[in-house]
Amino acid sequence: MMSRAVARLLVLAGLAAGGAYVLLPLVPDSLLPARAQTQAGQHDHSASAKPILYYRDPSGAAAWSAVPTRDAAGRDYIPVHDADEPPLAGVTPKPPAANATRKLLYYRNPMGLPDVSATPKKDPMGMDYVPVYEGDEPNDGKSVKINLSKIQRSGVRTEPAAARVLVRPVRGVGTVKYDERRLTTVTIRSEAYVEKLFVNTTGALVHAGDPLFRIYSKEIQLAQVDLNVATSAQSRGVGGLSLQTVDGAMQKLRNLGVPERHIEEVRTKGISTRTIDWISPANGVVIEKKIVNGQRLMPGDELYRIADLSRMWVIAEVSELDLPAIKEGMHAAVTLRAYPNDPLEGIVTFIYPDLRAETRTARVRIELDNRGGRLRNDMYAEVMFHAGADEAPKVSVPESAIIDSGSRQIVLVAREEGRFEPRDVKLGAHGQGYVEVLNGVVEGEAVVTAATFLIDSESNLNAALKSFTAPEAAP
Template sequence: MNTRVVLGGIAGAIIIIAATVYVSRRTDHDSHAASGEVIEGVVQDGSGRRVLYWHDPMVQGQRFDRPGKSPFMDMQLVPKYAEEGSDTGVQISPALTQNLGIRTAAVERAEFGDRVSALGRIEADERRRYAMPARVEGYVERLFVRAVGDPVSKGEKVAEIYSPDVLSAQQEYLALMSASGLPNSESLVQAARRRLALFGMDEREIDAISKSRTAQARFGVYAPATGFVTDLNAREGAQIEAGANLLSIADLSQVWLIVEVPEAQSGHLRAGDDVTATLGNAPNREIKGKIDFIYPVLDPQTRTARVRIVVANDSGDLRPGMLATAHLDAMSRETLSVPSEAVIYTGERTIVIVRNDNSFRPVEVRIGAEARGRTEVLSGLEVGEQVVASGQFLIDSEASLSGVLARLSDDGTQNARMSARDEAAQVSAQPTDLISATGRVVSVDHEAGRVTLQHGPIPQLNWPEMTMAFRLADPQLAHSLGVGDVIRFSLRAKPEDGAYVIETATKEAQR
């Protein structure tokens, strides 16, 4: 009886252990991919992490569905795991992000305006020019200004004129004032007074003769504004005709700056826009003004539009004829922007690196104007996104090793860019696009025209010292190489059909 109980207990324990092992293996199979298992055509590595594909980290854009030796390098293929990020980004740990000094900035809205620079000249304000014509025939008895450029003040007497007509009108006016008993005498006196004013007599002189009851042989000509004499057509003793211009005055307390703006840029300007300008004789001095008028006709020869800018000149330092460079800010607009340091130019496209948690991805953008350290973004980003403003080239190199940028470059509809490392390799390889290096021949395949070399570091491609197979541009070159030879070879900077090509190879003396 005891024996049966013991045997039954042992059998039950075996059944429980077997069931436990089965369930454990079943659960492990469900949660972890077993080594050699194929998921969606890709062989797994048994680590429990989902393998998306196998690749050679030194050759961009090449994927394999199973592990093995790289056909390009003397190394094993490595897995690309699902949690390492998608094909459009690269994962970087927070600790590494801090060590690399990566700094991000938000995509924000900012105001931008097209800035136009144009050369112009200072001119007198045409609305502040004054002509002083003679209203009656007569003679210039006295002239108080002697030359063009003399300053005058408003109300200052500039000349005295003798005119028989004005003298006769004064006597008539005084006679009417003395007459009594005449009908409408007051209206006749006022009419005679108005006649004197029309002849050019100043109201103060008319009041003076009204009080003294004595006619004056000469009457004065007074400046209508403060300014400078720009034309002087009279001399003392000269006879003048009615309507002849005695002199002209320009008020320079406000001047015009006339600039010529190219046709393509003139459409962005509006009256009232602020303008800053620098003078040719004082480039460090800045003057301010506003656009007053944009002339409606273009110059048919230069295809430019004349723009009139009003500038205050209280100090009188601005003189007609001076040259100045005007900087015109066109109508401002609010648009998306990023720090200018975040923009990467490859020569083929413009890129920024966008951060999403610990994932970084390159995004192609279309940019516009640049001002005050920020660059206008016309498309490719949204407000609030975080872009890398410092350390983006380090991220770019990491993205290149993972093949992100190469895959993006192959698809014209996706955002992409060339890596800073590849760009540097191209620049350093100019103008022949070849990279020189040395290595030792490990093996030679005469039929395939390939050679395997153990070479030193190649900084242009960011390669460490390693053993790697190359294709020969001229397969006959393989017959001149032997195992153990130390050669100096020229390598094309870009792979062709997944393999790097040696253009030339020469043996070096053995040491």
């Protein structure tokens, strides 16, 4: 009697002080006044009519909380209700139903076990069974539905499939080489003796027409005499010599490699010099020198090798796996180790038909302009090929959207109202964090790019429930 009287006094005192709601948890419902019970029932009904999914940062920052809290400035987090939840990217939300009240179907095990109940209950660990409302029940297996609050808390993100140009970088290492088409060898075609060298060092820069060395050759000497005799006889009109005879004598000198300007000088002036200056046939740098002063030369001896350095090659080594992505005519960025901050742009002009057995790499030739003279033979270079830059746009999705089980690849297509449909896809080229989808997804469909394994696990859970629980067993 005393305790019941004390409780009643406390209730009356709390009501008088305006603190009835604070003291309600401490007093049994049978001791509450009828007005207080009515107000509490009305408050609970209004709160349940608009459930709170989570609380967001009042400043708009990417911060959320499952329970009421405050930021560093002491401001309360703003509650976000079901109707305020923003839709996923690329998904058009359905208009709200006319009747917002949903029918409670049954309660399922919170751990995902195949156990349902028609009434609220707890599992052996003391966890409440999860209510399943109409529209949230396990479906026909073609899609999976997840509560919007769980989607938000789990960080599910989506992105529409779109047509993109997929540029995939392919790396290789290379070496700078001379352009083989710009190499010239200097030889003579008769026996001769070197009387003077004009270019006597390797690395010397020469121009076409510059004298390289001076020689005496008996055969060239006799050919000059024949041309003088033919020219003189033709001019006097004796011996029956014709123009063809003069041309034949000139051709003999050409066959011996005598420069054309020297032949013309012999024909017009009627001279026959004992020695002749051999001139450079091309512009470039002397990269090999095999001649010394006083040397006896034999026909076919290689005396100089001259390289035109205005264009150079880079021979790049590319992995056998990356070879299908390399095409002739594609651009490549070449970074020399001597100039790491100044890459050069080149063009792939040839892919060699063989592989190196030791490294399983293919050789790719890239041509570079070298009018600045920075490229030197045997320099090391790093090569970056822009594979796919010249191809048409392809329907692609982010690589993070792919669930790869090894035998199959799946993406999760976002539908309306938190539904996600798994799709088998066939993949193509990769590039810049995206992958081409050959079939399974069309342009514009939204795919899940983050928290895919959460949805995948939920799908597996629904499949387990469906296999253990018949649809008609649900209350």
